[in-house]
Amino acid sequence: MSERELREQISEYGKSLFNRGYGVGTSGNISVRLPDGMLITPTNCSLGKIDPERISKVSLNGSLLEGDKPSKEAFLHLAMYGARERDDAVVHLHSTYSVALSCLQDVDPENVIPPLTAYFVMKVGRVFRAPYYPPGDAQLGNAVGKIASQYRAVLLANHGPLFSGSTLDSAVAGIEEMEETAKLVLLLKNEKASSLTPEQCQDLLERSSS
Incomplete structure (x- = not known):
């Protein structure tokens, strides 16, 4: 995709996430890797109102190349890209259920x-x-x-989820799945829920990679 198309895609996904309740106010940020840096949503920008032309273009060392001032959490995206060479998109949200889960004590x-x-x-x-x-x-x-080389999904304590994917499509799909599963965790907190076994998880991973 061209840089213009990537800017449009960031804007469209931002609006979709915001309108479906995955973001509030000016929380959350989205980025896509470029050969010479990354595109990232500006600071104090609502995901529901991203102007493609004003999206920040940032170098790999964090310097602003063009556009508005980048999100103050741009360094999180650069940290993920630095450890995950095959991933080209990162999404960070302050979505309700993931944030709630990030505040719990006594978790692994x-x-x-x-x-x-x-x-x-x-x-x-x-x-x-x-x-x-x-x-x-x-x-x-x-x-x-x-830890990013081992985990594409990170839950920032008392903050929110961070997810990287090979494309923006996969990064958005992953963080949405993460949010919905966090919701299930909280709904089932006082119930006797069954998780999938390590063997079942391995089978699913093998099926999905074949």
């Missing part, structure tokens, strides 16, 4: 969302919960960069 940080459904296993996989840092704190980027 290396597998914070259990494999409740087949589509979660195939589209998301294991989810790592990164420790809390204030928004915009560079230490959060370091924490994400250390």
Whole structure:
């Protein structure tokens, strides 16, 4: 896709996510990798009102090349790209159920969302919960960069989900699946729910890759 087409795609997905309740106010950001950097939604920009022409173009070292001032969380996207060479899109949201789950105590940080459904296993996989840092704190980027090669899905403690995909289509699909599974986790919190076994998860991964 051309850069213009990618800008349009970011805008369309932003509006779709916002209109369906995955984002509120000016929270969340979307990026796509370019050969010389990335396109990312500007700071203080509602996902529902992204002007394609004003999307920020940022170099691989974080310098603004053109467009509006980039999201203050651009470093999170760069950390994911630095560790995941095959992924070309990253989505970060403050979606309600994922944020709620990110605030819970006594969860396994290396597998914070259990494999409740087949589509979660195939589209998301294991989810790592990164420790809390204030928004915009560079230490959060370091924490994400250390584990991003093993996890395409990260839940930022007391903050929200971060997901990378090979395309923007797959990144959006993955973070939506992550949000819906977080909702299931909370709905089933006081019930005797059955997760898929490691053997069932492995079978699904083999089927999805064949």
